[in-house]
Amino acid sequence: MMTDVALIQNLMLATLLFSVGLAGVLFSRNAIKLLISSELMLTSVNINFVAFNNYLNLDVLAGQVFSVFILTISAAEAAIGLAIVVALFRLYRTVDVEKFRLLKW
Numbered sequence: 884m885m886t887d888v889a890l891i892q893n894l895m896l897a898t899l900l901f902s903v904g905l906a907g908v909l910f911s912r913n914a915i916k917l918l919i920s921s922e923l924m925l926t927s928v929n930i931n932f933v934a935f936n937n938y939l940n941l942d943v944l945a946g947q948v949f950s951v952f953i954l955t956i957s958a959a960e961a962a963i964g965l966a967i968v969v970a971l972f973r974l975y976r977t978v979d980v981e982k983f984r985l986l987k988w
Contacts, residue, residue, distance in 0.1 A: 925956075
């Protein structure tokens with residue numbers, strides 16, 4: 884059984900990771916940094932799911948199951964995102980998202 888202190892420590896770690904990821908998404912112009920920042924944000928959500936599942940109910944593994952689904956989706960998102968970044972790098976020779984006009988309406 885998880886104690887209150889362990890839950891708070893896990894939530895603080897998840898908050899820190901989410902904040903770093905959010906700052907990376909908001910302030911970065913590099914496409915690779917944007918992908919890494921979004922992965923950090925998804926990792927913080929996984930930490931929250933597992934921490935609350937361990938704190939509230941050890942018999943049901945819903946938090947761990949949701950974390951596995953999120954990891955699967957984030958792996959697919961990273962593969963597709965990296966493929967798009969590589970294709971755009973071949974076209975523009977940069978990973979600066981300000982220079983990409985192809986994806987804008």
